[in-house]
Each structure stands twice: as C-alpha cells, then as structure tokens.
Amino acid sequence: MSTEVVATSAVSDAQQQSPSAPTQQKSVEKVNLLGMSRPQMEKFFEDMGEKKFRAGQVMKWMHQFFVTDFAEMTNISGKLREKLEKIAEIKAPEVVHKNYSKDGTRKWVFRVGEGAGSLVETVLIPAEHRSGLRRTLCISSQVGCALDCSFCSTGKQGFQRDLNQAEIIGQLWMANYSYMEDVPVLERERSVTNVVMMGMGEPLLNYDAVLNSMRTMLDDFAYGMSKRRVTLSTSGVVPKIDQMVKDIDVALAISLHAPNDELRNELVPINKKYPLEQLIAACQRYIAKDGNESSRKHVTIEYVMLDGVNDHPEHAQQMIKLLKNLPSKINLIPFNPFPHAPYGRSSRNRIISFQKTLSDAGFVCTIRQTRGDDIDAACGQLVGQVADRTRRAEQWKKKVAAKNEILRSQG
Ligand code: SAH
Ligand code: SF4
Numbered sequence: 001m002s003t004e005v006v007a008t009s010a011v012s013d014a015q016q017q018s019p020s021a022p023t024q025q026k027s028v029e030k031v032n033l034l035g036m037s038r039p040q041m042e043k044f045f046e047d048m049g050e051k052k053f054r055a056g057q058v059m060k061w062m063h064q065f066f067v068t069d070f071a072e073m074t075n076i077s078g079k080l081r082e083k084l085e086k087i088a089e090i091k092a093p094e095v096v097h098k099n100y101s102k103d104g105t106r107k108w109v110f111r112v113g114e115g116a117g118s119l120v121e122t123v124l125i126p127a128e129h130r131s132g133l134r135r136t137l138c139i140s141s142q143v144g145c146a147l148d149c150s151f152c153s154t155g156k157q158g159f160q161r162d163l164n165q166a167e168i169i170g171q172l173w174m175a176n177y178s179y180m181e182d183v184p185v186l187e188r189e190r191s192v193t194n195v196v197m198m199g200m201g202e203p204l205l206n207y208d209a210v211l212n213s214m215r216t217m218l219d220d221f222a223y224g225m226s227k228r229r230v231t232l233s234t235s236g237v238v239p240k241i242d243q244m245v246k247d248i249d250v251a252l253a254i255s256l257h258a259p260n261d262e263l264r265n266e267l268v269p270i271n272k273k274y275p276l277e278q279l280i281a282a283c284q285r286y287i288a289k290d291g292n293e294s295s296r297k298h299v300t301i302e303y304v305m306l307d308g309v310n311d312h313p314e315h316a317q318q319m320i321k322l323l324k325n326l327p328s329k330i331n332l333i334p335f336n337p338f339p340h341a342p343y344g345r346s347s348r349n350r351i352i353s354f355q356k357t358l359s360d361a362g363f364v365c366t367i368r369q370t371r372g373d374d375i376d377a378a379c380g381q382l383v384g385q386v387a388d389r390t391r392r393a394e395q396w397k398k399k400v401a402a403k404n405e406i407l408r409s410q411g
Helices: 003-017 038-047 051-063 080-088 153-157 165-180 207-218 238-248 261-267 275-284 314-322 348-360 382-409
Strands: 094-100 107-109 117-127 131-136 140-146 159-162 192-198 230-232 251-254 297-305 326-332 364-367
Touching: 003 230, 038 051, 038 207, 038 348, 051 131, 051 165, 094 275, 094 297, 107 165, 159 192, 159 207, 165 207, 192 207, 207 238, 207 364, 230 297, 251 275, 297 348, 326 348
Parallel strands: 131 192, 192 230, 230 251, 251 297, 297 326, 326 364
Antiparallel strands: 094 107, 107 117, 117 131, 140 159
C-alpha cells in the first residue's frame, strides 16, 4: 500500500474532530468527507463560507449515488467543486482482500494503518425474509479489542486502535458500492438493508465515532435506514448503554454468553466490572416505555454455544430466570472455532434442546445460521489469515532487502 493512504487517513482522523481544520492544512493533506455526520458537514461548509444545505447535497452524492469525484456532482457550481477538490476528498479505506461467496455472502478486509496488525473485516450476509431480500452488513468499530472474551479471535489480537468515522461509514459505503459499480450514477441505489455493529471491536468503547456513524446510517440525506434495522451489539458497557438512550434510537443486542456471574466473569471479563444484575437493569432501562414505533421494544440476547461450557440444561434454566423481566429475543450462535481456540462448538442436538427449553418457557429463541464458511466469513477470522499472509510478505520483503544489501556491500 502507498504511504499516501496512511498519511491521508491519519489526517482525516484528526480533522473529523475539527471539521474546520482543512483551511489550516497544507495543500496535500485533504479532509476526508466520507465519515462526517450532517452537523459536522454543515459546519465544514459554513467554515468555508458556504451555505449549509450544501452538506445534504454532497452527502446524497456520496452515500446514495456512490460518487467520490466532485466533478460529477452536477448540482454544485463549478467554482465550489474546484474549491472542494483542493481541500477535500471522499475516500473509503483501502480494500486489501475481498471475497464473494457462492451463497451471496461478501467479505472485505480493509487496511487502516501500517502492518499486519491494522486490518479490519466487514461481512455482508444476504437472506430471504418475508419483507423481501435482506442484506445485513456486519461492521467493525475497532482494530482488535481490549475486552479479551475467551472465545473471540478479535479479543486474542488485543486492542490496536479505534476506527474513525470515515473508516466505519467506509465499510457501509463499500458494501453498497460493490453492487453498483457498473450501474450508471443516476440509476444507483442503496443495497444494504440492515447493519449490525457486530464486527471487530467493542462499539461502545469507541462511542463518539460509532454514534456519529449510526446517525449517518439513519440520516435521510445518507443511508436513510430504519432505526429497527441498525443494531448495536455490546458485551455490556453499562454506562454507555444508558448514554445511548439519550443519544439515539437503534436496536440493542447484548453478548450475554453466560447466565451466571461466575461463568460470565470467565467468558466475558468485562462482567467483573459490570456484573449481570447491573447489565440486566441497564437493558430494562433501555426498553422504551412509550410508543410502538421505537426500536427499543426488546433487546436481543446473543449466546454463543460452547461445547460442555455454557450449554447444559441448567444454564438454560438460569437464563429463563435471569431474563424473566426483560423483553428479549434470544439468538443462539454456534461457536466458530479458530486456531488454538480453547473451545469446541456445541453439537446440533445440544443447541436444539437448549433452544427448546427456552422456547417452551415462552421466549422467542432462534439459532444463528452459520454462513459464508467457504470464505471464513464468520466473525474475525479472515483477518487472521490475511494478517498471516501480510506478515509472511513483510518478512519476505525484509529478507530480500537484507540479501540485496549484502550483495551491494560485496560490490
Ligand atoms: N464487541 C461486541 C460486538 C462484536 S462481537 C460484542 O461483543 O457484542 C459480535 C458477536 O460475535 C458477539 O456476540 C460475540 O460474542 C460473537 N463472537 C465472538 N467470537 C465468536 C466466535 N468465535 N464464535 C461465535 N460468536 C462469536
Ligand atoms: Fe471484544 Fe466483542 Fe470479541 Fe468480546 S466478543 S473480545 S467485546 S469483540
């Protein structure tokens, strides 16, 4: 990858915090408009001495027609387009690997910095639904994750850094664009119907960037998604769940994975800070007291099925007790093994009988279909492989450079 990409994204990151920065930047360092929320974009135009409605116009070109070249924005004057070209750019993160599976699953690995440890992945999973074809995009929010859940390959990488808004929205932009590349600009449509913040990282530990990105997802000048179709998944950062209630109305999923504190401390270590009682209380506060329109009528409970660890009948009974006062839907996730994982996947029979116990107790309980296995689309695993390849390529480059150096020194 070119160093230019790295330099630009580092600058964009800083500028997103302060959209007025471009006037202070050197001419080569352009501000990336891709991730800006509408208020940030309006401020950007106002700081340029332009009307703020330009924000909506540019956002539509970017997010609805997937245009990255200002010259193609025909309802914007030539003079303003020239001005924009000098100080701004529209740039999605660099795709280093993409793979489209036979079953329709699509997967991208993006490079968001130097080296093998700066890769994030995004997965798109299509499914027939009674309302039509759903295309659900699983978006990453951080490079790695600090929370170190014992069954999660992202956690094993440790935390590298937060993604900025351009890198988060860039994933949605790229997935939509992948269906429209060959379509004439004015006939382009938005193809992704649902977003789940369930990729790499803990979204509530990158709160501001994730919040602004979700606002762009809901914004009619951008992706215009229904709030019920944007879901944030968290392992349980309790204060931030309360903050979300004030800031945005989207669906919430909780990575529960264990029905008692002792086991959850082991599987999801953040439980030591925010134990189950606090987590369930926060979920109850999240449930909206008003109206039918809200996306907050229930929370989704995610539960990864680990063979012999959390899949006993008594665990199902404990779940029933734990969730009895929480409007919830339960999603059982067959564990996706990864190299050196200390767990195995529960058997199909075990998962089905766990589901039956919960359904018999009156819960809506589904089993997540594992999709895209042929391209390792399942949760944080392709990054591992691409990172290995990148590391090998880096080592190989170093070896070649060293050899050349020896040859040069020998004359
Ligand atoms: N950090 C957030 C969101 C990203 S993880 C969270 O934990 O909710 C998205 C989901 O994938 C979580 O429910 C997580 O527990 C689950 N997951 C992680 N590793 C998994 C694995 N190896 N197999 C199955 N599900 C996994
Ligand atoms: Fe982080 Fe979520 Fe993985 Fe836990 S499951 S380590 S919170 S990404």
